[in-house]
Amino acid sequence: MAMTKEEILAGLSEIIDEIAGVPADEVTPDKTFVDDLDIDSLSMVEIAVAAQDKFGVEIPDDQLKDLKTVQDVIDYVERAGVTA
Amino acid sequence: MRIHSGAPGARVLAFGGYQPARIVTNDDLAASVDTNDEWIRSRVGIASRRIAGPDETVADMAVAAAGKALAGSGLSPADIDLVIVATCTPEVMIPNTAAVVARRLGISAPGAYDLNAACAGFCYALASASDAVRAGSARNVLVIGAEKLSQWVDWTDRSTCIIFADGAGAAVVGPSGGDDDAEAGVGPVVWGSDGDMADKIYVKDRNSFIFQEGQAVFRWATTALHPVALQACAEAGVDPAELAVFVPHQANLRIIEALARKIGAPQAKVATDIVHAGNTSSASIPLALSRMVERGELSTGDKALLIGFGAGVCYAAQVVAIP
Numbered sequence: 001m002a003m004t005k006e007e008i009l010a011g012l013s014e015i016i017d018e019i020a021g022v023p024a025d026e027v028t029p030d031k032t033f034v035d036d037l038d039i040d041s042l043s044m045v046e047i048a049v050a051a052q053d054k055f056g057v058e059i060p061d062d063q064l065k066d067l068k069t070v071q072d073v074i075d076y077v078e079r080a081g082v083t084a
Numbered sequence: 085m086r087i088h089s090g091a092p093g094a095r096v097l098a099f100g101g102y103q104p105a106r107i108v109t110n111d112d113l114a115a116s117v118d119t120n121d122e123w124i125r126s127r128v129g130i131a132s133r134r135i136a137g138p139d140e141t142v143a144d145m146a147v148a149a150a151g152k153a154l155a156g157s158g159l160s161p162a163d164i165d166l167v168i169v170a171t172c173t174p175e176v177m178i179p180n181t182a183a184v185v186a187r188r189l190g191i192s193a194p195g196a197y198d199l200n201a202a203c204a205g206f207c208y209a210l211a212s213a214s215d216a217v218r219a220g221s222a223r224n225v226l227v228i229g230a231e232k233l234s235q236w237v238d239w240t241d242r243s244t245c246i247i248f249a250d251g252a253g254a255a256v257v258g259p260s261g262g263d264d265d266a267e268a269g270v271g272p273v274v275w276g277s278d279g280d281m282a283d284k285i286y287v288k289d290r291n292s293f294i295f296q297e298g299q300a301v302f303r304w305a306t307t308a309l310h311p312v313a314l315q316a317c318a319e320a321g322v323d324p325a326e327l328a329v330f331v332p333h334q335a336n337l338r339i340i341e342a343l344a345r346k347i348g349a350p351q352a353k354v355a356t357d358i359v360h361a362g363n364t365s366s367a368s369i370p371l372a373l374s375r376m377v378e379r380g381e382l383s384t385g386d387k388a389l390l391i392g393f394g395a396g397v398c399y400a401a402q403v404v405a406i407p
Contacts, residue, residue, distance in 0.1 A: 040126070042127065042298075044299075045299050045302050045303045045306070048303075049307055061303065
């Protein structure tokens with residue numbers, strides 16, 4: 001079952017709120033994790049692990065480093081979801 | 085041919101710890117590498133660490149910690165018939181550290197060997213000691229974790245020099261009565277390894293420093309280990325809700341907190357010795373335990389869940405009753 005971008009964003013916002021304490025309404029597609037949301041590399045790993053549980057999409061460390069913005073993650077999950 | 089059998093069970097009689105005198109704060113490190121106190125505290129949860137003096141050896145620290153454990157146990161050196169030193173940073177490979185430590189403590193002719201399971205070393209050594217007591221190959225065992233990681237750290241590499249530190253911790257393990265004395269035992273070990281991750285933490289050769297792929301290790305530690313810890317509880321017949329204390333290897337405060345959350349032991353104090361001790365590899369668990377006992381935070385009979393994990397990767401967990 002493919003998820004829409006909106007569904008992925010909603011799920012991702014929940015994860016980011018839980019792990020990094022960033023309110024969901026601040027998590028918009030254009031935001032960068034490091035500079036805008038103040039999320040560090042270890043929290044990114046936790047977010048990737050939680051995303052795997054939620055979306056069933058594995059994000060390995062070598063891919064994770066290229067995901068700079070919320071939109072990058074949405075696109076990654078969407079692409080992987082389609083090919084899965 | 086006859087086969088020995090030993091005590092029905094094994095228990096920890098006492099813990100002991102030793103930290104070098106020199107305190108290195110985050111500000112001290114920030115003076116020589118590009119880092120700062122806030123960054124270090126938020127990433128690894130360390131405020132300060134102890135670093136051994138230039139002439140202070142792993143054996144020196146092991147002797148200091150083991151001497152305290154031995155004194156606390158009420159046993160004399162003559163009662164010890166096996167010495168195991170868990171270390172991945174011995175001064176020299178030949179001779180081993182255990183025989184040197186035993187001699188300096190006045191323990192005459194014990195079995196003596198070193199064991200390298202990196203940061204899981206203490207839990208491996210504790211399991212080996214418990215098995216030796218139960219098998220009858222030893223009656224009382226001195227188990228030591230001792231490390232001088234500072235000599236394997238590149239002090240210009242801000243990703244590792246903020247983490248690793250020096251110290252030693254020890255436990256005396258002796259016989260217990262078995263089922264009727266089950267409250268005071270060392271529970272079954274759950275251990276394992278995954279050589280596929282050998283390239284995540286390593287020292288390339290004797291002229292190199294510790295390398296660690298932080299994100300990969302963090303991911304492994306926060307996803308693969310809590311089932312091991314919970315399995316150790318199940319094997320010991322101890323519900324996580326009964327745990328009085330959780331003592332994971334003091335690798336990184338964020339790993340410690342993630343593990344504690346996933347294990348779900350609401351009553352358990354969580355060891356956070358890393359804040360002022362740094363990551364002392366195989367020494368971290370007995371060092372944390374000895375300090376908690378010294379501060380009066382633990383009571384006799386309290387159930388402690390231990391889990392060591394690190395390079396290899398290797399891991400081991402068991403439930404232990406506090407002496």
